Amino acid sequence: MVHGRVSRLSVHDVRFPTSLGGHGSDAMHTDPDYSAAYVVLETDAEDGLKGYGITFTLGRGTEVVVCAVNALAPHVLNKDLGEIVGDFRGFYRQLTSDGQLRWIGPEKGVVHLATAAVLNAVWDLWAKQEGKPLWKLLVDMDPRTLVSCIDFRYITDVLTEEEACEILRQSQVGKKEREEQMLAHGYPAYTTSCAWLGYPDATLKQVGCGTGFCRQFKVKVGADLQDDIRRCRLVRNMIGPEKTLMMDANQRWDVPEAVEWMTKLAEFKPLWIEEPTSPDDILGHAAISKARADSPLGVVIFKQLLQAKALKFLQIDSCRLGSVNENLSVLLMAKKFEIPVCPHAGGVGLCELVQHLIIFDFISVSASLQDRMCEYVDHLHEHFKYPVLIREAAYMPPKDAGYSTEMKEDSVKRHRYPDGEVWKKLLSAQGN
Amino acid sequence: MVHGRVSRLSVHDVRFPTSLGGHGSDAMHTDPDYSAAYVVLETDAEDGLKGYGITFTLGRGTEVVVCAVNALAPHVLNKDLGEIVGDFRGFYRQLTSDGQLRWIGPEKGVVHLATAAVLNAVWDLWAKQEGKPLWKLLVDMDPRTLVSCIDFRYITDVLTEEEACEILRQSQVGKKEREEQMLAHGYPAYTTSCAWLGYPDATLKQVGCGTGFCRQFKVKVGADLQDDIRRCRLVRNMIGPEKTLMMDANQRWDVPEAVEWMTKLAEFKPLWIEEPTSPDDILGHAAISKARADSPLGVVIFKQLLQAKALKFLQIDSCRLGSVNENLSVLLMAKKFEIPVCPHAGGVGLCELVQHLIIFDFISVSASLQDRMCEYVDHLHEHFKYPVLIREAAYMPPKDAGYSTEMKEDSVKRHRYPDGEVWKKLLSAQGN
Incomplete structure (x- = not known):
């Protein structure tokens, strides 16, 4: 039974100096320090359990997200946890519709990342109080309760509450077997570790086949066409013609540029090319969708990409979307349109979080592994x-x-x- | 001649307690305190001129935008003003493409509002050094220089640099006459002051016909259908059948809800209904465009709304778009698609800023007043x-x-x- 009143919300600016090794570099983000706004929720309950929530950032700007979390805090403090999760839709709506804060969003950018961090902490605490991993909490929840966590504002033209319930009801068949399958064999992963843009060729060759990842690979592209061709050729030669290769351009291109560039990279047979252009450009994505372009985005954007048939794969993100609540609505919309979900992960904690969502998706929504896999990056798990x-x-x-x-x-x-000690040392070495 | 090195950037959280009087209230923003993140740029030049930039906010959250301005400051400090405006496209790109900060945008929400505040200060300083009001600085600039301020990333599928130059060149004809016309008669305005959602009927009736605004009126709708019908009837009866009535729903509706609601309000003959649904929903806007729906948005969103023919009027915003630079690209795209621009204004300073843009638009781009007018709200100008x-x-x-x-x-x-003194008093009265 969920209980306790939120007595404290603290938020930390946590950064890992990944830019020092070129980890995570791509065509738009050349020097990322993988970071997080990290939220801790405490209650007055005697169990002493805390809820932890993160949202992923790239270093500079984490302090801005921390500031936004503090701006949201009054909506959480002194609230009863049972009342929050008992009307989760209402709580989500309150958080995203603050009459003054909404202006600096809405439902996007800094404020939305902050919302994700706060809600992720609530979900963590809820699951902890129930004594279950989050995926199992979701799997065991009845359809009506699951759907009551979703705010259908702006998506009823594509998915109504009744349709959502019906999808969940239909997927009850075989649930138990699928849960056993997951527990025995897990959910298929692919890796991006092998080909960050900042890696020299020698590193590219070394990291190709670690930890059993010999089936799927993703390469960062978009900065320099000739270099992309050279690196894709190197990776394709290394893995052979049969294995799956994905590419990620991280929003680098204009629409016509994307079409031209992707045509030139087609010989390396990418399964998809991720984020070819602006994440806001629905019609642009539709225009270049023949080249299999996909992006991790927001609910209203996903809705349109599905409507416009501009996606062949859909990449959810546990921190860019507004926590479990929004991911539920996107998973259900993807099911309705029969588009496979292949989550975006990596960063700090994105793998830890998104595995819960995609395992739930397989057991309770999609019921399929066909054309599906979840990104994995072997960084920072030790924290x-x-x-x-x-x-x-x-x-x-x-x-x-x-x-x-x-x-x-x-x-x-x-x-x-x-x-923190790590940054004190680094900053003093830089003479700051 | 532009000169001086930026020696200081300061930013202030300035808020006006407008919520006390229900000014500015609408269906999504019930208690706005009109506010601004206010940037002051100083240089080491002997002229002692300063550049002032604002971005409009609604109270809570202004501190988040202030935090984001500080995050952008390193891109501005110690830069030579001549070099900034000499490669304004490059400077804009640098500000919007910081490899770490970009993650918490890109080009939207908090970070983008902060970008607008900083760039608005740069434009103010540039115009001051040239001794001209901004509209005149723009009008006197040759097409090639104007276009060099625009970043065409993500819009080349709709507008290339050459097309932009060509539009500006073609509009040279009659420029002098149009400038004289503006100086003699000004640019037509319409007012929203008359019908904020929080105003009682008596106030509605009083404010109808002040300061010569007897031709166009805008009413806030979207919270309650019966009340909207009652209020629209009251205003329509007050102004008579001939005058222009606009409506603004401030993103309150889902797509099917918007269509239904707008059908019911059609009898009052609105010229347009502003922001019927999520600002990210291109396809939703297209679906309901027959009802004349329009929104103040970002460049990539505007591009698609024009492509999708989802707009009949286009509403620029001097602070939601990334300053003059992005407004230039949107004005030029609107010209290409022959869609009239009717700027969004009000708030704090939006009228002060946007008048420059729309006067420039008439003289140098659109060359027409047909179906065009600029919003005006009679608040806070005294500051x-x-x-x-x-x-x-x-x-x-x-x-x-x-x-x-x-x-x-x-x-x-x-x-x-x-x-500040005003807030100290208010907060101590609230017992904070």
């Missing part, structure tokens, strides 16, 4: 208390209660920006 | 050093050098949040 468990290139379902969002206390302390 | 001058319901072209962005020093001091 999490309940890190992902990858076995034979598959995500094994988490068994600990919660949303796997909790970081190790010492990691948070050392990487707090700018006063 | 500006160079307030708008309205004569016979028309914006008279500003004559002072700059972008009319500068606020009175005393107003800023008294309304700083939370330490």
Whole structure:
């Protein structure tokens, strides 16, 4: 039984100096320091359980998201957790519709990332109080309750509450078997680790086949066509003609440029090319969809991409979308349009979080692994208390209660920006 | 000649307690305190001129935008103003493409509002150094230089640099006459002051016909259908059948709801219904465009709304778009699609700023007043050093050098949040 009143919300600016090694570099983000606005919720309940929520950022700007979390705090503090999750739709609406804060969103950018961090903490706490990993909390929830977590504002033209319930009801068949299948074999993963844009060729060759990832690979492209051709050729030659290769342009191109560039990379047979252009450009994505372009985006954008048939794969993101609530609506819309969901992950904690969503999706919504896989990047898991468990290139379902969002206390302390030990050293070395 | 190195950037959280009087209330923003993140740029030049930039906000959350301005500051400090405006496209690109900050945007929400505030200050300073009001600086600029301020990323599928130059060149004919026409008669305005959602009927009736605004009116709708019908009937009866009535739903509706609601309000013959649904929903806007729906949005969204023929009027916003630079690209796209631009204004300073853009648009781009007018709201002008001058319901072209962005020093001091005198009193009265 969910209980307790939220007595404290604290938020930390946690940054890992990944830019020092070129990890995570791409055509638009050349020097990312993988970071997070990290929320901790405490209640007055005697169980002493805390909820942890993160949203992923790239270094500079994390302080802006932290500021936005603090702006949202009055909507959470002193609220009863039972009342929050008992009317989760209402709580989500309250958080995203503050009459003054809404102006600086709405439902996008900084404010939305902050919303995700706060809601992720609520979900973590809820799952912990129920003593279940989040995916299992969702799997065991009846359709009506699941759907009551979704705000249908702006999506009823594509998905109504009744349709959502019906999809969930129809997917009850075979649920138990699918849960057993997940527990035995896990959810298939693919890796991007092998080909960050900032990696020299020698590194590219080395990392190709670690940890059982010998089936699917993703390469970052978009900065320089000749270099892309050279690197794609190198990776394609390394993995052979049969294995799956994906590409990611990280919003680098205009629409005509995307079509031209993607035509030139077609010989390396990418399964998809991720984020070819502006994430806001529905019609642009539709125009270039023949080249299999896909992006991690917001609910209203996903709705239109599905309507416009501008996606062949849909990439959810556990922190860019407004937590589990929005991911539920996007998973259900994808099911309605029969588009496979292949989550975006990596960063800090994105793998830890999104595995819960995609495992739930398989068991309770999509009921299929056809053309589906979840991104995996082998970075920074050591900072999490309940890190992902990858076995034979598959995500094994988490068994600990919660949303796997909790970081190790010492990691948070050392990487707090700018006063953690790691940053103090780095900044003093830079003469700041 | 533009000169000087930016030696200081300061930013203030300035809020006006407009919620106390129900001014500015609408279906989504029930208690707005009209506010601004207010940027001041100083240089080491001997002229002592400062650049002032604002972006409009609604109270809570202004501190988040202030935080984002500070995050952008390193891109501005110690830069030579001549080099900034000499490669304005490059500077705009640098500001919007910071490899770490971009993640918490891109080009939307908090970070983009902050970008607008900073760039507005740069334009103000540039115009001041040239000794011209901003509209005149733009009007006198040759097409090639104007176009060099625009970043064409993500819009080349609709507008190329060459097309933009060609539009500007073709509009040279009759420019002098149009400038004289503006100086003599001003740019037509319409008012929203008359019908905020929070106004009682008695107030509605009183404010109907002040300051020469007897031709066009805008009413806020979307919260309650029966009440909307009652209020629209009251206003329509008051103004008679001939005058122009606009409506604004401030994103309140789903797509099917919008169609239904707008059908019921059709008897009052609105010229347009503003922001019927999510600002991200291109296809939704297209679906309901027959009802004349329009919104103030971002460049990539405007591009698609024009492509999808989802707009009959286009409403630019001087602070939601990334300053003059992005407004130039949207004005040129609107010209290409022959869609009339009717700017969004009101708030704090939006009227002061946008008048420059629309006067430039008439003289140098659209060359037409057909179906065109600029919103005007009679609030808070007394806090500006160079307030708008309205004569016979028309914006008279500003004559002072700059972008009319500068606020009175005393107003800023008294309304700083939370330490200005006005807020100290209010907050202590609320027991905070």
